[in-house]
Amino acid sequence: MKRGRLAAKLWTVFVCTALLFSLAGQIAPSTAYADRGAIDLWKSIKPLTTIASAMNTGAHPDDEHSAMLAYLSLGQGVFTSSVIANRGEGGQNEIGSELGNALGIIRTRELQEASKITNVHLEHLSEKLDDPIYDFGFSKSPDETLAKWGESVAYERLIRKIREIRPDVVIPSFLNEPSTHGHHRAINVITVRAFKDAADPSVYPEQLKEGLEPWQIKKLYVPATEKDYDVRIPVGDYDQIYGASYVQLGEESRFMHKSQGMGRNYDEGPSYDYYRLESSTAPAGNKQESSFFEGIAFTFADLAKEAESKQGGQAVAQQLKLLQKDADEVIAAYPDFAAVAREVHEMKSDVNAAISRVNASSLDHPTKVDLLHRLEVKADQLNKASLEATSIVAKLRPESGELVAGQTAKMTVTAYNGGTLPVENVQLSLRVPAGWQLKALTNPRFAKLNPNATATVTYQVSVPNNAATFDPYAKPIVVAEMRYEAYRSMTAVTIAPEETVAVLPAYSLSLDPSETVLNTLKADQPIPVNVTVKNYRPGKAKANVSLQVPEGWTVEPAQQELTFGAKGEVKSLAFTVHPSATVSNGSYTISAVARDGSSSGSRKVQVIEYPHIGKTYYVQPATLKIQAFDLHIPDKLKVGYVSSGFDNIDQYLRQLGIQVDELDQKAIESGNLNQYDTIVLGIRAYGFRPELIASNQRLLKYVEDGGNLVVQYHKPEDNWQPSLAPYPITIGTPLIQWRVTDESSKVTMLAPDHPLFTTPNPITEEDWNHWVQDRSAYNPSEWGNEYTELISNGDPGEKEFTGTFLTANYGKGTYTYSSLVWYREIPSLVPGAIRLFVNMISLHQ
Incomplete structure (x- = not known):
């Protein structure tokens, strides 16, 4: 009976872990580049060779140690994660005039694209717009930074990320030294502290009630110099498959940070990044180690030795040894796509068997949790490797990426088989938020998808009237899932839409100016206000537009009617605002409101679009900020x-x-x-x-x-x-x-x-x-x-x-x-x- 309850609890942990890595398993659409095909296949199978993981922590987008991450992820196949505190809202913008939250949205998208290049799993401590963990500008003090962020908020979120991702090695990007930005120092402070606390069940015990388990990081490294280091990472090594060094691959990702002018061109040749071991629970090794993972299980064979040494671990160890053989055979089959596909699916079956073995074993609870987590990471990586090896190209195409509450639209999911292997039992489904209605207009199941054939399913999606508007920091609200069978094992991958799918206000109202000064020396002068209205409703629409002004102020005309002939049409209106005769110094706000028969809204949609990050949106109040004071000109x-x-x-x-x-x-x-x-x-x-x-x-x-x-x-x-x-x-x-x-x-x-x-x-x-x-x-x-x-x-x-x-x-x-x-x-x-x-x-x- 006790074993049954334990197995149920471990399955819960397993499911939670699967949900955690569901985002990592999303296959985002990308432009076809020259490095597709065989290189992408290698990028997907190299992670199958190791069970090790590493985490790099930083404060802002661009803080990641890109060359080191490229070496670990692309070179060694290590599951590599980057945890960044804020969104870079307080920085400067070298590609446009966006600042504040709009800049934070740009920098977040840049970091997401940079992470794709280095195959790094990305997380943020900042969770939403106007989050307490924000980039408030330069700071000289970690204490000031943590006070403004809310130290308990930032620390709880970091501990949560560590317990979710369970890295073997953690590397903060900066030292806590006076010559360093206070935000960088703050992340160092809480990362170093988390080395012990993430393993302490008395620290944030509410996380354990949610299903998370304590996690002991095995090694903590900090940046070092050539004169004093414990490990040096050969980031200058040249990778023949990628045709570049890891420094060059890292810089390829840094070039995505265009709003910060990042990215440099490096010549080929030896170079190193240096790190010092700050804390460790691993067996002591040499002063200068060969890698971050010296003394830590790195392969399935290493993991098998650890399991074999534990009571009840012999059967599990045999299964892990088989997975080592599977991983070797996957690599040996490269670059033959069909052969790789066969080996990948054999390994998928063996991973599933290993999960069953672990659940059935009498291993101690922490060991079971650890093994299940590592096996789930591998299952997710195998799904992506299967997609590459079978050359399945899956896409989600919305009829329109710009939706409004109450709208019904069509979305099409396609899967093209570009390989030589037929796949069977294909299912193309769509996932939408709770409350949305979904109907398949064509059969979503296919008995077989032959080479050079395409499966297509069209869905009708209805957005509820109370649907939340677009959040640029949330996961995609609509994704597709493809499931298929090959070599008697199932693969499931999640596909992000080809363009951003956003629920937007029915009407976007933009006031010009958006901020202005009211000179109280000339308070009798009217304030001209132009309101630009964009219709996001499909087809024709009609709305009444008015301004809400402070008490005692007046506006002419009181309201105006607009008629739109089609979605996307833009029209402008002119209003004149008259301040009260007794206006005093201070701040005032004017809001624009659009009303039609079914809705009322006062929001502006700022479209943010650049070639390197695509299109996204910032939905904000449709207001005009007025600062009144005396000014001589x-x-x-x-x-x-x-x-x-x-x-x-x-x-x-x-x-x-x-x-x-x-x-x-x-x-x-x-x-x-x-x-x-x-x-x-x-x-x-x-x-x-x-x-x-x-x-x-x-x-x-x-x-x-x-x-x-x-x-x-x-x-x-x-x-x-x-x-x-x-x-x-x-x-x-x-x-x-x-x-x-x-x-x-x-x-x-x-x-x-x-x-x-x-x-x-x-x-x-x-x-x-x-x-x-x-x-x-x-x-x-x-x-x-x-x-x-x-x-x-x-x-x-x-x-x-x-x-x-x-x-x-x-x-x-x-x-x-x-x-x-x-x-x-x-x-x-x-x-x-x-x-x-x-x-x-x-x-x-």
Whole structure:
């Protein structure tokens, strides 16, 4: 009786593990590349040769040790996972203007695509939009990071991932040392602590009640140097099958992080990544180990020896030895697809038999749980290997990837047999969320699928009226499953749709502007608001659109009707909002609402689409944020803006009523610069607008002739040279030590009577309040005596910087260099930052 209950519990653990790895088993559609076929087959069968696993932990997308992961996963076949804390929401964007959650969505998709290249299982600690574990910007302290994330939240999620994935080896990407980003340090801190705690049943015991089991990591490694290491990973080794070294394969994945400008080209040749053993429960070995897995079971043969040494493990050991033979035969059959398919399916049958043997054995409970987990991982890998070896191409094609609540649409599942082996008992099914209705319009079962034949099933899918809208961080809401039989064993694989399937609002409402300033010195001026409406309903539709405004405000007209002839049609409406006569300083919100006979909505769909990540969506409230405060702006101020593509400050200046011209290459190289009162260079402009270097003397001549040049922060690698400024300015290095991350840190105005603090807006201490994310980045370490130091500022307990905000007369004009993070403050409508920026672009001798 006791054995029966134990077997039932182990089966529950087995099922939970199967659910865990169901996502890993999804076969996502991909573009056909030259490395398909035999290389993809090898990529699927190499993992069958080892039962070892490793986990790499990091804070942000791009923190993964890509070369090391490529070596372990692609080179050794190790089940390799990457656990990343946040989504990178607080970073910069080198491919577009998306910031915040929209940038987090991009970076998440980039990391997903990067992980596909290295065959790495990806997990995040951050689970949803606006999650407590978010990228709030640069931090110098792990304590600050964990306090903002919620230490118990972050730690519980990490322990959960470790207990779910059960890695033999864990490697945090960074050390906990002062020269490192606080987010990186925080992940190191909790990863090191988890080495013991993940195995302690008293730590988060509620996880055990859910079916998870404690897990003791066998080894914990941390990054090291060539001078002091325990193991070096030969990432420079050349893999003849892939035709590249593991460094090159890792960089191929890093090139997917395009929003961060990642990826480098490396030549062939020896190179190593170095790691130090921090903690271990494995038998002690040599000081310098041959691999991460020295002293740890790596193959089925190793696992058989361990089982054989335990009471009741002899029969299981024999089955594990058979699996070792199976794995060797799979590899030996490569690259003959049919032969590999036969060996894979024989191994599938033997894995199923091994699972039965383990369940029937008298092995101790922890050993059973461990063996079942490893066998389930292998079963999942065998399913993918079968699909590659049989050359089955399965696809899920929705009639439309953009659905709305209440809609009925068709979705087609196809399976093409591109191999030489017929497969039998084929079933093509569809999985949809609870509450959705599903009907197969054609028979989903096929007795046989012969070579060069296609099986097709069409489903009718009905979305319920209360369906949740699209979540970019959730698993696909609709997937297909293909099951088939070959060599008397079944294979089941999950197929993601060829395009994102998203439930979207019936109408997307976009307000222009989406943020604006209400100048209380001119409160009687109306606010023009344009609302762009996109129809996502299939066919014709009609909706009434109105604005919800603060109490005491009015809007003309009260509402407007729109008629759409087809899905995807876009129309625009113009409204005029009149603030109340007594509007005071503060924040206000205007919402757009669309109503038809069956629904009412106030949401905006931001389509995010780039070639390397495809299309996804960010659904958010359809609002206009208004910040009301007093602001003086000189009449007829004319500004030339040189954008690097990383900021959109020029758009906000136009909203203020300032004439701003975007300066292109021709304007910079040969245009009349003297027509502008001020020229502003966007952040890092010298690094991304190469014409600036060649034309820098023109810019300095513009200043000398009486112009006002404003230069925002640069990194040294942005082609910055001290001589680009009229008087030398050197950027401080290392960069981590030359920034102020506390947005609430005290600011002292060193030259309070300078025009920058008086004209046209008087700047007070209040103007330094309510800043967001950071104060400054990449501050200068040296500068000429000609500059006036405008402010002193630093993080609490650290030396203050006085080179953050510098200005100097040059000839008849003025030159200002500022490391303040205007590109974050201006779009956030921080009143003091906007006042100060207006003063900066109004400055003249």
